[in-house]
Amino acid sequence: MDPQGFYSPFGPTTAERRHPSFQVGAPGDDCQWNGPIWPFSRLNPVYFQRFEKNLTRMLEIGIEADVILFRPYDNGRWGFDAMDAETIDRFVRYAVARLAAFRNVWWSLANENSFMRRFTDSDWDRLFQLVQNKDPYGHLRSIHNAEVLCDYRKPWVTHDSLQYCNAVREFGAAALVRDICRKPVIHDEINYEGNIDRRWGQLTAEEMVHRFWLACIGGTYATHGEAYQDPDAATWITAGGVLRGAALLALRILRVD
Numbered sequence: 001m002d003p004q005g006f007y008s009p010f011g012p013t014t015a016e017r018r019h020p021s022f023q024v025g026a027p028g029d030d031c032q033w034n035g036p037i038w039p040f041s042r043l044n045p046v047y048f049q050r051f052e053k054n055l056t057r058m059l060e061i062g063i064e065a066d067v068i069l070f071r072p073y074d075n076g077r078w079g080f081d082a083m084d085a086e087t088i089d090r091f092v093r094y095a096v097a098r099l100a101a102f103r104n105v106w107w108s109l110a111n112e113n114s115f116m117r118r119f120t121d122s123d124w125d126r127l128f129q130l131v132q133n134k135d136p137y138g139h140l141r142s143i144h145n146a147e148v149l150c151d152y153r154k155p156w157v158t159h160d161s162l163q164y165c166n167a168v169r170e171f172g173a174a175a176l177v178r179d180i181c182r183k184p185v186i187h188d189e190i191n192y193e194g195n196i197d198r199r200w201g202q203l204t205a206e207e208m209v210h211r212f213w214l215a216c217i218g219g220t221y222a223t224h225g226e227a228y229q230d231p232d233a234a235t236w237i238t239a240g241g242v243l244r245g246a247a248l249l250a251l252r253i254l255r256v257d
Helices: 045-060 085-099 121-134 173-181 205-217 247-254
Strands: 065-070 105-111 141-144 160-162 185-187
Touching: 045 065, 045 085, 065 085, 085 121, 105 121, 121 141, 141 160, 160 173, 173 185, 173 205, 205 247
Parallel strands: 065 105, 105 141, 160 185
Antiparallel strands: none
16 A cells, blocks of 8 residues: 555554645644554554543533434534444444443534534434443433424434424424424523624523523423623633523522422
8 A cells, every 4th residue: 555645553544644724633632543544444541441430420520421423513623523324323333332331421423413514403303322232231322403404303312402493582482393203402602791703692691591491391401501702711602611691590499409
């Protein structure tokens, strides 16, 4: 095999050595392979060890982890959005085998799955069933939609992970969604408390609490997030950190211990 092509001792790389996207590593990040970029024939155990430490910490402080398996934002950079079915299945089997032992894990097949144009409904059905069959503990399973709603009524989907903020803007809409879905509904991304220049990141604390209340009285659930602009750091929804909005304190009235 051409040593300037896709050859590497770890298996074929996602870019030729002569390609401008080829990288040898990222200094200071032990989750990068110390060699040709992203050899799909092997998985990086260091990354998963770090992931497991984070799951353990979340478990210790009472947080459920919605583990997202796929996302649409690669844009050809690493090749994740062009993996073949064999590679995709290998990754799913490995992730489930390692992470299913954590009792705080939920499975989210994808974030904004309808932006992943290569995947058909049949592909998602197959992956759902693969997760279901390989997970001996039966963790919750769903998928987070974008502009196209998913069919959450399918038997391998345990709940509705809905991105549709209009369902919690007016009284009665959340209950209507619940009655149509006939499964537990989580309004996952009802917009964010914040001050960024995007329409979805400009909620006041009062509006965020109001949307939670409409979700709650409609017999459904909602998720919280913040998007405050910080000149010295990324927004919380991008990089985590310290929550500084006012809605979180008020939302404690909805917590059931």
